[in-house]
Amino acid sequence: MTRVLGYRLFQALLVALTVGVLTFIMIRALPGDMAYRIAAGRYGYDMVNTDAANAVRTELGLDQGGTTALGQWFSDLVRFDLGVSVVSGEAVIDEVRHQLGHTVELALAAVLLSLLIGPPLGILAGLRPGGVIDRGLLLVSSTLRALPHFVVGLLLIIVLATGMGVLPAAGHGEPQNLILPALTLALGLAAVSSRVARDAMAGVAGSPYYAFGRTKGLSDAQVLRRHGLRNVSVPIVTYLGVQFIYLIEGVVVVETLFAWPGIGHALVHAIFARDVPVIQGTALVMGLMFVLLNALVDLACYLIDPRRQAA
């Protein structure tokens, strides 16, 4: 276990280094004059002009070499200083904290919701492979996974917000504002996690030890509780690690659609405006979060599966 955690720590350091250098190189490699892009981000399309771009260039010292700027970022990073946004002038750490906080709230709600929807349905389907629930679930989950977030979100708004008027369409600040965006993400997540749970359950239910449990006289519920759930949960938890990537991809669209002030939305804007400190800071924090989450998934699997503890 210590070895695994040590490996994750090493991974975190590597992530910091790679993310810092790669985002920097990629942003510099993007076409277009940075000073103009930053000026457009700051002053908007009505007010961006050459004077504004030149003022930005002088203010930020964009003429200095790339290596100087990258070196500066690393020396600041060592002092835990992520710098200042070149667009808003706010400290990057404050922006990341504010926006990442909203995104984590949304992602957490989405994952919990998806766990409520996906695995239970998957387990039900896996217990009777080929049954009505199984076939119905296959249809629904394939449809949901095939629909882009954008469409699912719009449909939910149209039905629940403008149609029935029970939930706010978009915005944030009220607890109810969280439900529709979280549900949009959760449906996509549950579409896949239900399939993973279904296949795992079908495998377990078809195994000799499961049949033996039934033979020795355990009821359906007992055999599921004693021999089913723990075995099924390992692939589901492992798969959670993979789903985080799907989540990051999803929040960009969902946050924009629901006007949720999260990091996905902010990152896209920062890239348009060539806000290098914000991009580097955000990518760094998100990279480290990935490492942390995967470490937690490892830890959970380690606790669930006694064979790993023995090894």
Place this chain on the structure above:
Amino acid sequence: MLHTLSVLALGLMLGIGHAHAAAGDDILDIVAPFEISGTDPSTAGDLFLKMGVAETLVGADEAGKPVAALASSWELSDDGTVWRFKLRPNVTFHDGSPLTAQAVVAALTAAKGKPGILNKAPIEGISPDGNDVVIRLSEPFAPLLAFLAQNTTAILAPAAYDDKGRVTQVIGTGPYRISLLQAPQKMTVERFDGYWGEKPSIRAASYLAVGRGETRALMAESGDADFVFNLDPASRTRLSRSPKVNVLSVSIPRSVLLKINAGDPLLKDTRARQALSLAVDREGIAAAILRYPAAANQLFPPSVASWHNANVQPLAYDSAKAKALLAELGWKPEADGILAKDGQRFTLTLTTYPDRPELPLVAAVLQEQLKEVGVAITINSTNSSEIPATHQDGTLQMGLVARNFALVPDPIGTMLQDYPPQGGDWGSMNWSNAEFDQAIKHLSKVSDAAQGQPLREKAVSILQAELPVIPIAWYQQTAAVSKKLENVRLDPFERDFGLASMRWAQ
């Protein structure tokens, strides 16, 4: 885990069970596409002005004429170079400090040092004189009043700035003060009891920046927002049938136009530009994409009365005439219908930007329409800053832009920036006309409207004849307003949402 899940599930059911209160309280919810890009008037001044948080020295009425705001009156020296502004008495900032000449001078000086509008006026010095503010110019400059009504010149309290002149918090003089600012999306304001003017009826309001037009429209439809600014054409049609909202619209001084590099070998000849203009079916574009009658047959819409010239020959759609003009220039169609001359094909790159979602659509239609007369267009939809950037490096061929002629409430402000003899980032490129330059130069010194009229007419008729830019469409600003709100009107200069004059229906 199970416990957490059941709590969440319960929460969800409660959330769904309760009709949400978002727009049901007495807080007016405003939704618009503009993000709050900071605390400085140079970047977010437009929103501070729109929300009634900050004010400018000079205001503007519905026709764009200067009216008293923080300055109660002003006078101009006989040689036209010294402006003296008398400050309104008993005005306090939101932090309780009084509006003094020193504070105004400090705010204007800070604004002049940043990108914006003041650095484009020939200002030599800004100084306090007792309770007056004196602005000295190097030469007469009539649009100064309009410049001082622009949002980047909003006056903030001395405590708003740090020692380097950066704004750290927004302390204005407006009828509303900020109670929460979460850049880039959210701001809430509440009535400021110490306001110098009439006390507004609406107690508090929230602003939310929502980039997607579909989302904005749905928020209006569901009642989550009371005032939704800027609607896309499809949503506008749908919302106009909604029982909950009124759809308002107003013609604004913003035009879609083709910015042309008149130095490009293909576009150098005025007849080539006229041919392109004749090939454009403006009515079709307006009806299909903008969905309101807004075909621009000249640069300014009739609503900008002083700059609209009813006497010029309107730009028309006549593809036969366009083909004839191009043939006259020696262009002959090849097998695929694209024109060629001396081995060179008539192909152009059209640069545009998706910040205004209709622009790429208009570009696609233009591509089809110009193909009809044998001109092949490649569309490059990119960042808005590529227009000024490629103007500067000379690589731009054509740009499709939505130009705001109300950067300051008098279009002369935009004209001076966009059509100087050397060309402007968002206007003419490699085009100049001595008569036009003289008219514009003269206009910047004439403050009398009647005296300026013949000059404006002349300037517009020259633009119409030589087409350094080709006007395509005029804009209308639209908003969906809850039927619970009264006294709502749209500002054609987009300076103000009009929060202070709205009220809830009884």
